[in-house]
Amino acid sequence: MTHVVVIGAGQAGSSLVAKLRNGGFQGKVTLIGEEPVAPYQRPPLSKKYLLGEMDLDRLLLRPESFYSENGIDLHLNETVQSIDVAGQAVVAGGHRINYDELVLTTGSVPRRLPAAIGGLLDSVYVVRDLKDVDSMAPEFAEGKRVLIVGGGYIGLEAAAVAASRGLDVTLVEMADRILQRVAAPETSDYFRTLHSGKGVRILEGVGLDHLTGDKKVSGAKLTDGTELDVDFVIVGVGISPATALAEAAGLDIENGIKTDAQGRTSVPHIWAAGDCASFPYKGARIRLESVPNAIDQAEIVAENIMGADKDYVAKPWFWSDQYDVKLQIAGLNTGYDRVVTREGGGGSVSFWYYQGDQLLAVDAMNAPRDYMIGKRLIESGKSPAPETVADPDTDMKALMKL
Ligand code: FAD
Numbered sequence: 286m287t288h289v290v291v292i293g294a295g296q297a298g299s300s301l302v303a304k305l306r307n308g309g310f311q312g313k314v315t316l317i318g319e320e321p322v323a324p325y326q327r328p329p330l331s332k333k334y335l336l337g338e339m340d341l342d343r344l345l346l347r348p349e350s351f352y353s354e355n356g357i358d359l360h361l362n363e364t365v366q367s368i369d370v371a372g373q374a375v376v377a378g379g380h381r382i383n384y385d386e387l388v389l390t391t392g393s394v395p396r397r398l399p400a401a402i403g404g405l406l407d408s409v410y411v412v413r414d415l416k417d418v419d420s421m422a423p424e425f426a427e428g429k430r431v432l433i434v435g436g437g438y439i440g441l442e443a444a445a446v447a448a449s450r451g452l453d454v455t456l457v458e459m460a461d462r463i464l465q466r467v468a469a470p471e472t473s474d475y476f477r478t479l480h481s482g483k484g485v486r487i488l489e490g491v492g493l494d495h496l497t498g499d500k501k502v503s504g505a506k507l508t509d510g511t512e513l514d515v516d517f518v519i520v521g522v523g524i525s526p527a528t529a530l531a532e533a534a535g536l537d538i539e540n541g542i543k544t545d546a547q548g549r550t551s552v553p554h555i556w557a558a559g560d561c562a563s564f565p566y567k568g569a570r571i572r573l574e575s576v577p578n579a580i581d582q583a584e585i586v587a588e589n590i591m592g593a594d595k596d597y598v599a600k601p602w603f604w605s606d607q608y609d610v611k612l613q614i615a616g617l618n619t620g621y622d623r624v625v626t627r628e629g630g631g632g633s634v635s636f637w638y639y640q641g642d643q644l645l646a647v648d649a650m651n652a653p654r655d656y657m658i659g660k661r662l663i664e665s666g667k668s669p670a671p672e673t674v675a676d677p678d679t680d681m682k683a684l685m686k687l
Contacts, residue, residue, distance in 0.1 A: 287312035289590060290375055290384035292365045292530065294318025296327065296576055297390035297559030297583040299346045304587035306355045312385070314357045317377055319364040320414060323349040328576060330418045331442040332606045335425070336449065344415070368534040370552055386554050386590050389542055390583060391527035393560040393574065398434070398520055403496025408517040412439050413524070421517065427451035429516040432505050434493050436463030438605045440521030441476060445607040447519075448483045455515075456485060457507060459492035469624045471636045472612075472648045479610060526561045526572060539563055541572040546596040548586035556590070558582040566599055571617075575603045600664050613653065615660035616646030625671040627655060635659070637674050644668040654681055661685060 325344040333339040352359040374381040395411040398404030410421040436458030462473040497504040526541035537543040537551035541563035559579040563572040585597040603614045621638035635655035638646040647659030
């Protein structure tokens with residue numbers, strides 16, 4: 286009987302084993318995860334769960350009973366230490382588990398501050414897993430002073446939760462502007478204004494020099510010389526794909542575990558999906574850090590294990606919730622040379638990224654219709670004229686008839 290072993294019980298791992306069973310796979314399935322809880326959604330960790338508006342039951346992707354009911358052997362609290370490629374086995378907790386097909390869905394690892402600048406002091410947190418968020422939750426008391434390092438989506442979402450709960454929030458971003466790596470200045474401006482209006486102090490073009498404190502953090506010195514008193518620190522400075530296991534096993538690594546369009550790595554019978562995997566996309570190689578990518582790619586790998594012979598054609602989209610603003614992003618803006626603004630009623634707005642005449646991506650703030658139409662246009666390779674998009678009188682639905 287074919288045995289599929291999956292390392293990493295997160296979004297991609299859970300989607301993959303579910304797809305195997307939905308697709309009628311009759312072999313043995315083992316899902317191994319190092320966390321103590323069944324696979325759960327990460328996005329609420331910096332949103333509703335951190336706000337205290339969602340409990341663990343709702344966070345789980347599937348009830349724990351789903352796995353046993355579907356003949357999936359779920360190993361929690363178990364870290365895979367190594368892969369024996371020649372022997373087709375993984376080693377976890379001192380025992381070997383043989384596989385016929387192995388999938389790596391190991392996700393990513395948050396970057397931390399170096400010890401030399403105070404990264405190991407108490408009350409310095411990252412936001413990656415349940416344990417991180419549960420341990421920082423008691424710090425979220427009204428009036429406490431939090432320093433957030435990094436103005437990407439995770440940092441901004443944490444800032445929104447902290448400000449909503451009455452904390453004193455300072456966010457430092459080393460780059461010239463928040464969201465510089467992922468969005469146009471228009472989107473950065475939108476979120477800077479939003480946060481400033483809620484009392485968040487946003488400092489751009491300023492880095493953290495070092496943290497101070499005796500065992501527990503109590504202060505921070507910034508690169509412009511500013512000194513701050515802080516009660517705790519949240520670090521949101523990006524992630525790295527979790528490739529250590531794959532690298533030690535000799536798999537090719539290129540901005541993540543290198544896969545072909547079907548999810549196969551450079552070693553036979555080993556596949557990869559989710560945050561840890563890079564794959565071909567429009568003549569380039571990319572890696573996406575998002576839930577839709579983790580699900581879609583994992584499902585394609587499951588189908589290919591069952592013999593489908595299907596390529597993964599990514600349709601990138603993402604979202605972020607901050608206060609009462611829902612940002613929805615369709616497409617990838619890499620290479621844009623122009624941004625067109627479309628104002629909607631009631632404070633909704635969307636920014637459309639073009640390269641020449643070609644529509645690449647849309648950032649939509651409280652503008653679900655713009656997002657939906659933009660996504661469909663991008664996926665079908667259609668590019669409405671920028672002037673048409675910018676005109677508030679344009680009927681968005683009509684754009685689909687282009
Ligand atoms: P993960 O879900 O991280 O799962 C990987 C699992 O593998 C982990 O449980 C890890 O412990 C385990 N593992 C690793 N190595 C081993 C080993 N050797 N042995 C056993 N187990 C191992 N995406 C969006 O689209 N929208 C959002 O709004 C959004 N918000 C986010 C907010 C936060 C706070 C975070 C952290 C992420 C957010 N993301 C969001 C990103 C999204 O959650 C990830 O892209 C997605 O979880 C990736 O799924 P994955 O299965 O690849 O990795």
